Amino acid sequence: MNKSTPIFFNKSIGGKLAFYFFLVILLPIITISILGNLLYKNSITNQQDENVKQMARQISNNIDFYIKDTENIINYLSQDPRILKFLEINTLDNDVTSKDIKAGVSKAIYSFTTMHPEIAGIMIVNKNDIFVSDIMSRISRDPLTNERWYLQASANPNTMHLFSKPVGRNINNIFQFSADEVVSMSKSIINKETGECSGVILIDMKLDIIKSLIEYVKPAKTGFIYVVDSNGEIVYSPVNEIVYRIKDSWIENPSDKILIKRIKDTDYEIIHKNSTYTGWRTVEVFPLNESLKVMNSLAYYSILIAIITLLIAEILAIFFTRSIVKPIAKLKRLMKKTEEGNFDVVFNSKYNDEIGELGNAFNNMVREIKNLINLVQIEGKKKRKAEISILHAQIKPHFIYNTLDTIQWMAQEHEAQDIVDLVGNLTNLLRIGLSAGAEIIKIPQEIKHVESYLMIQKIRYEDKLNYEINIKAEILGFSVIKLILQPLIENAIYHGIKEKRGSGYIKISGEIKDEKVYFNIEDNGIGIKEEKLKEINEMLKGKTSNNAVVGYGIFNVNEKIKLTYGEEFGLEYYSIYGQGTTVTVAHPIIKG
Numbered sequence: 265m266n267k268s269t270p271i272f273f274n275k276s277i278g279g280k281l282a283f284y285f286f287l288v289i290l291l292p293i294i295t296i297s298i299l300g301n302l303l304y305k306n307s308i309t310n311q312q313d314e315n316v317k318q319m320a321r322q323i324s325n326n327i328d329f330y331i332k333d334t335e336n337i338i339n340y341l342s343q344d345p346r347i348l349k350f351l352e353i354n355t356l357d358n359d360v361t362s363k364d365i366k367a368g369v370s371k372a373i374y375s376f377t378t379m380h381p382e383i384a385g386i387m388i389v390n391k392n393d394i395f396v397s398d399i400m401s402r403i404s405r406d407p408l409t410n411e412r413w414y415l416q417a418s419a420n421p422n423t424m425h426l427f428s429k430p431v432g433r434n435i436n437n438i439f440q441f442s443a444d445e446v447v448s449m450s451k452s453i454i455n456k457e458t459g460e461c462s463g464v465i466l467i468d469m470k471l472d473i474i475k476s477l478i479e480y481v482k483p484a485k486t487g488f489i490y491v492v493d494s495n496g497e498i499v500y501s502p503v504n505e506i507v508y509r510i511k512d513s514w515i516e517n518p519s520d521k522i523l524i525k526r527i528k529d530t531d532y533e534i535i536h537k538n539s540t541y542t543g544w545r546t547v548e549v550f551p552l553n554e555s556l557k558v559m560n561s562l563a564y565y566s567i568l569i570a571i572i573t574l575l576i577a578e579i580l581a582i583f584f585t586r587s588i589v590k591p592i593a594k595l596k597r598l599m600k601k602t603e604e605g606n607f608d609v610v611f612n613s614k615y616n617d618e619i620g621e622l623g624n625a626f627n628n629m630v631r632e633i634k635n636l637i638n639l640v641q642i643e644g645k646k647k648r649k650a651e652i653s654i655l656h657a658q659i660k661p662h663f664i665y666n667t668l669d670t671i672q673w674m675a676q677e678h679e680a681q682d683i684v685d686l687v688g689n690l691t692n693l694l695r696i697g698l699s700a701g702a703e704i705i706k707i708p709q710e711i712k713h714v715e716s717y718l719m720i721q722k723i724r725y726e727d728k729l730n731y732e733i734n735i736k737a738e739i740l741g742f743s744v745i746k747l748i749l750q751p752l753i754e755n756a757i758y759h760g761i762k763e764k765r766g767s768g769y770i771k772i773s774g775e776i777k778d779e780k781v782y783f784n785i786e787d788n789g790i791g792i793k794e795e796k797l798k799e800i801n802e803m804l805k806g807k808t809s810n811n812a813v814v815g816y817g818i819f820n821v822n823e824k825i826k827l828t829y830g831e832e833f834g835l836e837y838y839s840i841y842g843q844g845t846t847v848t849v850a851h852p853i854i855k856g
Contacts, residue, residue: 285581286574293570293577313522316548319481320537323489324546326477328539330382330469334449335424337376338465341388342453344372351390351453351462369396382473384446385437389414390463399438400468406434413450418461421452426542428499430468437468445471447499474500487550494543506549510534524552595623607634704854705746707739707774707781714749714772721757728767729757735774739781743854745824751817752785752835752847760789760845776853780833783849792839804835825851 341347346368353365373386377398387397393407408414411434416425427448446468455462478489478500490501501507509527514534523534531552536545591613598609607630611623711733718731753770761768771786792800802808804822822835829852839845 286578289574289577289581293574296570316522316533316535316550317537320489320535320546320548323477323481323548324537324539324544327474327491327544327546328541330473331424331426331449331542333380334383334467334469335451337380337383338424338449338451338467341372341376341386341465342451346372347388347453348462350388350394350396351455353390353394354392355394366396370398373398382470384439384441384468384470386468387435387466388463389466391461400466401436401438403434403436408434411435413448413466414464417450417452417464421454421461423451425450426493426544428493428497435466441468441470447471447474471500475502478502487548489546489548492545492547499544506532510547510549591620591623595626598626602630602633607637703746704743706743707735707741710744710746710749711735711772711774713747714753717750717753718770725757725761725768729761729770730767731770731772733772735772736776738776739774741855742781744781744851745828748821748825748849748851749783749785751821752849755815755818756785756787756789756845756847760787760791763790764788779853781851781853783851784846785849786844786846788844791841791843791845792837793841797837797839800837804837806831821849825849 346365350365350369353362355362369388373388373396377383377386385398385400387395387400387408389395389408391409393409395402395408402408409418413425413427413430413433417423427450429443430446430448431443448466448468450464450466452461453463453465454460474491478491481489488502488504488507490504490507491499493499498507506527510525514523514525521535525532525534532549533552534547534549536547538545595611598611601609609630611626613620613623715733718729718733722729722731749772753772756770757768761770769788771784773784773786775782799808803819806826818835826834833850833852836848836850837845838848
């Protein structure tokens with residue numbers, strides 16, 4: 265037996281059963297996924313190739329449709345009586361007859377341009393170099409009958425002539441369409457009686473219509489389609505540097521044949537469709553890696569579906585396995601809780617088999633441990649109670665009060681008023697400090713405690729310490745946590761006033777603001793440096809844990825308020841070094 269065998273067989277019963285189910289389910293899922301993926305891959309590849317060919321054919325046919333439609337417009341115009349009459353005139357004078365003829369031709373032209381927004385302009389030129397157009401005009405006085413588009417149309421009157429990027433023409437357009445924005449078509453008008461060319465109709469078609477056809481069926485994300493004429497000149501191409509790297513020899517082969525060529529370290533699929541009508545070629549180019557993405561996505565989703573299926577099957581296997589191992593798992597969880605200190609657990613079994621007997625033994629063991637712990641706790645409580653009783657017996661608050669009263673009486677007998685006041689204030693401090701164990705006291709009691717403390721300090725520091733207490737009457741009916749102001753005043757005396765020269769002044773005020781009780785302790789002491797002040801406030805807000813920054817008294821006051829009422833309450837310091845310090849206490853409104 266190898267080393268891995270004991271590790272597996274020492275696993276839980278549920279784990280081993282789940283693993284066996286996993287192996288049984290895994291084999292058919294893997295087989296189906298691999299075979300299915302191969303079959304789907306071949307099917308999608310064939311379908312994609314057919315879609316690419318169909319796309320190229322569709323774009324080529326759509327371009328032919330617009331060219332044929334434009335040729336039909338030329339044929340309709342060449343048969344219009346108004347245009348035929350225009351072709352017969354020798355001059356275009358400004359007489360009524362000439363104006364009527366020109367208006368009739370313009371009306372015929374506008375009847376088509378208004379219905380065909382793809383037309384950029386129409387010009388009709390007769391053999392006497394007289395023209396009429398909707399938006400096009402002659403640039404110079406050079407004859408339009410000597411233009412290439414006119415000469416080719418008159419030389420081959422039965423043919424539709426196409427001119428991509430018509431540069432160098434003696435024609436201007438009021439919309440300033442450039443040669444890259446239009447494709448020109450010209451065709452001769454034949455005189456039926458003489459059989460000669462009476463004139464030529466020129467139509468500029470916007471390349472936007474071809475662009476819209478191509479962009480509508482753009483192949484893939486980075487693929488593109490462009491169109492070249494019979495001379496290999498580009499009719500339309502999107503902005504793409506790849507198009508200029510495609511050799512003419514690659515697209516001279518028969519249509520609908522897919523080529524794979526490498527351009528700039530990327531393999532591209534290239535297919536073209538030749539138009540028998542225009543002689544143009546529609547070339548479709550798209551990167552091979554994008555077509556492979558479809559295959560990769562298919563493989564990815566096949567694997568994902570297989571994993572999900574496997575997980576669902578494994579979950580079902582675990583569900584059935586739990587019915588077998590559930591009692592053991594339950595006992596294991598109860599033991600874990602017992603290890604964590606919970607001795608109130610009980611194992612309940614429906615059956616009296618081996619696991620049921622094991623559970624009963626576990627219940628007896630937990631019961632005995634719980635009894636032993638209770639005995640230890642009872643003994644500990646008794647011991648603590650005895651220690652507290654001894655401590656209370658040693659220190660009696662009433663004994664201290666009586667002793668202080670005796671000292672005060674003796675001082676009065678000797679007319680030592682300052683000792684009388686000092687002892688009286690100390691008595692108030694002790695009485696309020698103990699407060700019969702109460703943690704919450706009335707605000708007047710807290711102020712009385714502060715006043716007694718200040719009177720004692722006044723006796724000590726005499727003229728160096730002056731103070732003022734200004735508490736709004738509206739808060740006197742509320743309560744606060746006991747002894748939260750005295751440590752702040754003590755801090756102001758020892759770290760503020762004591763460190764400065766001359767007399768010091770402390771002002772204690774209280775008011776309600778923003779539905780909170782605010783206490784302010786202001787002093788004119790030496791103040792706190794800016795860096796130190798920032799460190800203090802960060803500690804009070806819990807951003808640092810260095811409580812030695814302000815001392816344990818201030819730290820404890822802040823923590824007690826925050827722990828009792830929340831982070832929105834507590835202390836905050838304001839100070840200008842050399843001028844004084846103010847500490848603000850935010851406390852909730854406690855009624856009763």
